[in-house]
Amino acid sequence: MSTQSKARSRKTVEKRKVATEAKQQPQQTRAQDTYELILKTTGQLLDEVGLERLSTNLVCKRAGLTPPALYRYFPNKYAILRELGDRLMARQDEAVLQWIDEGGLQSASHEEAVASNVRLQERVNDITRQFPGNIFVLRALRAIPLLREVRIASRDMVAERMADAIAATGHKASRERLLEAACLTTELMYSGMEMVLEEPSRDGHRICVDLARMMVTYYDQLES
Amino acid sequence: MSTQSKARSRKTVEKRKVATEAKQQPQQTRAQDTYELILKTTGQLLDEVGLERLSTNLVCKRAGLTPPALYRYFPNKYAILRELGDRLMARQDEAVLQWIDEGGLQSASHEEAVASNVRLQERVNDITRQFPGNIFVLRALRAIPLLREVRIASRDMVAERMADAIAATGHKASRERLLEAACLTTELMYSGMEMVLEEPSRDGHRICVDLARMMVTYYDQLES
DNA sequence: CTTTTACAATAGTTATAATTATGGTTTTGG
DNA sequence: CCAAAACCATAATTATAACTATTGTAAAAG
Numbered sequence: 001m002s003t004q005s006k007a008r009s010r011k012t013v014e015k016r017k018v019a020t021e022a023k024q025q026p027q028q029t030r031a032q033d034t035y036e037l038i039l040k041t042t043g044q045l046l047d048e049v050g051l052e053r054l055s056t057n058l059v060c061k062r063a064g065l066t067p068p069a070l071y072r073y074f075p076n077k078y079a080i081l082r083e084l085g086d087r088l089m090a091r092q093d094e095a096v097l098q099w100i101d102e103g104g105l106q107s108a109s110h111e112e113a114v115a116s117n118v119r120l121q122e123r124v125n126d127i128t129r130q131f132p133g134n135i136f137v138l139r140a141l142r143a144i145p146l147l148r149e150v151r152i153a154s155r156d157m158v159a160e161r162m163a164d165a166i167a168a169t170g171h172k173a174s175r176e177r178l179l180e181a182a183c184l185t186t187e188l189m190y191s192g193m194e195m196v197l198e199e200p201s202r203d204g205h206r207i208c209v210d211l212a213r214m215m216v217t218y219y220d221q222l223e224s
Numbered sequence: 225m226s227t228q229s230k231a232r233s234r235k236t237v238e239k240r241k242v243a244t245e246a247k248q249q250p251q252q253t254r255a256q257d258t259y260e261l262i263l264k265t266t267g268q269l270l271d272e273v274g275l276e277r278l279s280t281n282l283v284c285k286r287a288g289l290t291p292p293a294l295y296r297y298f299p300n301k302y303a304i305l306r307e308l309g310d311r312l313m314a315r316q317d318e319a320v321l322q323w324i325d326e327g328g329l330q331s332a333s334h335e336e337a338v339a340s341n342v343r344l345q346e347r348v349n350d351i352t353r354q355f356p357g358n359i360f361v362l363r364a365l366r367a368i369p370l371l372r373e374v375r376i377a378s379r380d381m382v383a384e385r386m387a388d389a390i391a392a393t394g395h396k397a398s399r400e401r402l403l404e405a406a407c408l409t410t411e412l413m414y415s416g417m418e419m420v421l422e423e424p425s426r427d428g429h430r431i432c433v434d435l436a437r438m439m440v441t442y443y444d445q446l447e448s
Numbered sequence: 449c450t451t452t453t454a455c456a457a458t459a460g461t462t463a464t465a466a467t468t469a470t471g472g473t474t475t476t477g478g
Numbered sequence: 479c480c481a482a483a484a485c486c487a488t489a490a491t492t493a494t495a496a497c498t499a500t501t502g503t504a505a506a507a508g
Contacts, residue, residue, distance in 0.1 A: 026454095026455090027453095027454070028454065028504090028505065028506080030456095031456095034456085050369060051367060055494080055495055056495075056496065056497085057494080057495060057496080058495090065456080065457090066456065066457050066458080067457095067496085067497070068455095068456065068457070068458095068499095069455080069456050069457075071498080072454095072455075072456080076496075076497090077495095077496090139367045142363060142366055143275060143363045143364070143367035145274060148422075152423075180427070180430065180434075181434070183426075184416075184435070188415060191412060191415040192412075195408070195411055198372075202404075202407075206404065207408060210408055210442070211408070213442070213445070214438050214439075214442050217438070217441055217442075217445070218434070218437070218441075221437070250485090251483095251484070252474085252475060252484065252485070253475095254474080254475080254486095255484075255486095258485085258486085279464080280465075280467085281464080281465060282465090289486080289487090290486065290487050290488075291466080291487095292467090292468075292469095292485095292486065292487070292488090293485080293486050295468080296486080299467095300466075300467090301465095301466090450507100451506100451508075452505100452507075453504105453505085453506075453507090454503105454504085454505075455504070455505085456501105456502085456503075457501085457502075457503090458499105458500085458501080459498105459500090459501105460498085460500100461496100461498080461499095462495100462496080462497075462498095464493100464495080464496095465492100465493080465494080466491100466492080466493075466494090467490105467491080467492075467493090468491080468492095471486105471487090472485105472486085472487080472488095473486075474485070475485085476481100476482085476483075477480100477481090477483090478480085
């Protein structure tokens with residue numbers, strides 16, 4: 001078979017199909033365990049070998065599964081990463097929305113607003129630390145196009161809610177302007193989080209406080 | 225050969241050697257052309273197929289070279305990416321340091337300081353746009369451990385210079401505090417840049433202005 | 449208890465990326 | 479212009495990741 005394996009010539013760079021939709025949802029409890037095991041093992045392996053050297057075969061070997069068992073639920077490794085990314089973003093979103101609903105944006109004083117914002121940031125940081133591999137999931141959310149969409153969608157949704165909530169406090173800026181601003185600050189919050197998680201030698205609390213001050217002041221001064 | 229190919233069993237996950245040191249510097253002009261061609265082709269391919277699907281074979285094919293020609297200068301694809309990352313960071317650093325030297329941090333008024341900062345950001349953005357593939361290089365600088373080091377080193381160096389320059393203006397905060405602050409703002413500047421470059425649909429200028437205001441105000445209010 | 453569906457393993461195939469031994473060609477220094 | 483060094487191509491090998499056809503087993507429905 002190796003004789004004609006070189007005979008194929010392609011004119012241009014082909015796209016490989018990359019559909020990350022889950023093939024099938026596990027229905028029995030045994031299967032649900034397998035599904036969760038795949039996700040957990042992937043997270044652990046991310047911490048050990050990183051994004052580049054992660055492969056479905058490696059996940060199978062470590063999880064004590066065989067490829068077909070994995071491929072029943074995930075069509076490729078990006079599908080696993082996507083599920084991890086979805087879950088992480090969902091948990092973060094939930095925390096932010098809950099914070100908004102609990103009046104996180106309705107502080108009386110400047111100092112109280114800063115403190116409230118710091119609490120939110122540290123809450124989100126904690127959530128991210130909870131599951132192994134999440135630091136690498138964050139990287140994947142930036143580096144892999146399919147996961148970028150998840151990240152952007154999540155960020156924009158959160159920003160919209162924030163803009164609504166700030167508008168409801170009677171802020172002078174237009175809704176459109178508030179949305180831009182919320183988008184930017186949300187992005188900066190993510191950046192700060194990555195800095196805190198990726199560089200544990202730095203003073204994470206200090207970073208959160210500084211960021212919070214910056215953002216609160218920014219909204220205070222926001223016009224038009 | 226396929227009979228015993230499965231007979232090997234590894235106890236643990238092995239590390240592959242990943243030394244990105246350039247094997248040899250090109251000495252003749254023809255070789256320098258080849259070296260540059262590899263870098264340029266890699267940049268173009270990054271724009272076309274992305275980080276994940278980039279391979280040395282693909283670079284060779286597109287550049288009209290053969291693998292040994294590439295492997296003379298680069299031991300693997302990370303070495304190419306690292307060179308691209310080094311160059312990008314070096315150009316960005318140069319722009320920032322030049323801005324500092326030209327008094328970018330010594331503005332008289334708040335508004336002038338903001339305008340000056342905006343000019344810097346847009347300068348850096350332009351530099352990054354100049355070479356194909358740089359958006360993906362930025363992603364690689366976050367996602368690939370070896371390139372992370374380059375990014376962090378560059379950021380910390382720039383932050384030190386900024387801290388020095390701000391201290392020289394007679395800022396009340398301690399040198400240590402200024403360094404922390406410079407580190408954070410530099411990181412945020414990078415984030416803003418990535419946002420501008422990755423999402424062209426957004427108003428890049430607005431993002432730069434908002435970021436500049438945030439940062440200038442932040443330094444104005446920085447204490448202890 | 450039997451049938452049906454869901455589940456997972458055996459044992460591979462295929463595709464592609466990484467890498468190199470060898471030998472010929474161009475350039476440069478003497 | 480000749481020898482030595484630098485350079486690059488031919489033509490592969492090796493390694494590994496992605497993926498699956500088939501078959502057997504466990505669980506749920508009846």
